[in-house]
Amino acid sequence: xENFAKLIPEIAQLKPLAKEGDxxxxxxxxxxxxxxxxxxxxxxxxxxxxLSDMEMxxxxxFGVVDPKEYKMLALDITIHPEGPAEPWxxxxxxxxxxxxxxGLTVKDIDLxxxxxxxxxxxxxxxxxxxTKAIRERVEMxxxxxxx
Numbered sequence: 001x002e003n004f005a006k007l008i009p010e011i012a013q014l015k016p017l018a019k020e021g022d023x024x025x026x027x028x029x030x031x032x033x034x035x036x037x038x039x040x041x042x043x044x045x046x047x048x049x050x051l052s053d054m055e056m057x058x059x060x061x062f063g064v065v066d067p068k069e070y071k072m073l074a075l076d077i078t079i080h081p082e083g084p085a086e087p088w089x090x091x092x093x094x095x096x097x098x099x100x101x102x103g104l105t106v107k108d109i110d111l112x113x114x115x116x117x118x119x120x121x122x123x124x125x126x127x128x129x130x131t132k133a134i135r136e137r138v139e140m141x142x143x144x145x146x147x
Contacts, residue, residue, distance in 0.1 A: 001014055003041070003062045003076065004026075004028060004039045004062060004064060006076070007062060007063075007064055007073075007074035007075070007076055008028070008036060008037065008064050008073060008074050010030040010031075010036050011028045011029070011030065011036060011037070011039070011064070012029060012030055012031040013028075013029045013031075013033075014026040014027065014028055014029075014039060015027045015029070017038060017141065017144055017145070024040060024041050024042060024137070025038060025039070025040045025137065025140060025141050025144065026038065026039045026040070027039075027067075028064060035067045036064075036067070037064040037065055037066055037067055037073055038064065038065050038067060038070075038141045038145065039062070039063070039064045040061075040062070040063050040064075040065075040137040040138075040140075040141065041060070041061065041062050042060075042061050042133045042134070042136075042137050043058060043059065043060055043061070043080055043133075044058070044059045044061060044129045044130045044132070044133035044134075045058065045129035045133070056125070056126075056129075057079070057088050057089050057092070057126050058079070058080035058082065059077050059078065059079060059080055059092060059093070059126070059129075059130055059133075060077075060078050060079070060080045060081070061075070061076070061077050061078075061130065061133060061134060061137075062075070062076045063075045063076070063101075063134060063137065063138075065138055065141060067145075069105065070105055070106060070138060070141065070142055071103050071104060071105050072101045072102050072103060072104050072109070072134075072138070073102070074102070075098045075101050075102065075134070076098065077092055077093050077097070077098055077130060078093055079093060088123065088126070089120055089123035089126040089127075091120040091123055092120055092123060092126050092127060092130050097120060097127075100116065100117050100118060101117065101134060104116060104117075106135060106138045106139055106142060109131060109134055109135040109138060110131060110135060111124075111127060111128055111131055115131070117131050
């Protein structure tokens with residue numbers, strides 16, 4: 001809850017959006033009970049097929065999307081608490097990288113030239129994993145809320 005309140009101070013309550021299993025998407029409400037967005041948490045990469053022998057950077061991502069247009073309202077990307085001890089691509093956690101996503105809809109959340117996200121030089125894999133994880137969570141939210 002506190003991670004989302006840091007992103008959007010109006011958030012006072014979360015209700016799970018997921019219909020089965022562990023929730024990683026929530027409805028976010030203000031104190032008056034008004035829906036202010038859909039919140040999500042995801043780790044990236046969740047899985048690295050073919051790269052399992054390599055120690056990859058891992059990120060924890062918290063985001064909030066608009067409940068009407070599904071545009072990114074807020075985003076926080078941090079190094080995952082489980083490591084690695086010396087991350088390769090800290091640039092993915094910088095405000096400049098995070099700001100690229102704000103205001104975008106799911107169709108634009110992809111690395112350029114297919115989308116509007118510029119990858120970090122020397123960190124294309126990490127940029128891609130983070131971008132894919134964010135896009136997939138927004139797609140999940142849209143699917144669950146639009147039916």
